[in-house]
Amino acid sequence: MPSAEAALTCERLSVSYAGRSVLHDVTLSVPYGSALALVGPNGAGKSTLIKSVLGLVETRGAIRVLDRDPARARPEVAYVPQADTLDPSFPITAGEVVLMGRYRSIGWFRRPREGDRRIAAAALDQVGLSARSGDRFGTLSMGQRQRVLLARAIAAAPRLLLLDESFNGVDAASQDAIVETLLGLRAAGTTMVIATHDLPLARRACDLACLINCTVRALGAIDEVLEPGRLYHAMAS
């Protein structure tokens, strides 16, 4: 099985919920430093694959994350959820949300140090929202909230970054800020897996794509995989 060259490898990975198969024999690999767009229709199993990488669901087959089991790799993996899955009424500022990205290394019951605050501030700056640090998270636009969640993930300095539909409901300025940030992270060597329905944004941010619908329908260079004819055949078959 491939390993040292890849940040993520799945071999014949399968997941069932209550006996119903949602991922079947998924085999793929994501080299270190690449950004993979995970594309497929609703219910295709994209989020389930991300949960498998995070070690949150029971899997069959093999999965290696940063050359380890998912649970052991977890400290070096960061996850950006959809902003609308978070309660906007929670009384916390944007800066405090980003600082949460440091807790895995600080320890939940210790106070953040000056260095942690500096890293969190730099992450918020990276997504272009330094000026909003003291604003309550729930008062920001959906796109800005998504950027704050990306900054929280960056603050953890992950080797593998997972994004699940982070472009949904996001305004054009925030989309641009997110794509620029992702390109910067890629240039710095961070590996990424990005589940998205937004093909133009996937093309901007990623070098690889995987078409998935319960199993892998196509995998390779993004321009080839997302070529319209191929996209149609892969998803219709």
Ligand SMILES: Nc1ncnc2c1ncn2[C@@H]1O[C@H](COP(=O)(O)OP(=O)(O)OP(=O)(O)O)[C@@H](O)[C@H]1O
């Ligand atoms: N906890 C769960 N229990 C039972 N079924 C689930 C659970 N989570 C997801 N499913 C089902 O598994 C299938 C795959 O869901 P998943 O969320 O992984 O797909 P997705 O490709 O991310 O979809 P979307 O693009 O709509 O977010 C769907 O049919 C979904 O209803």
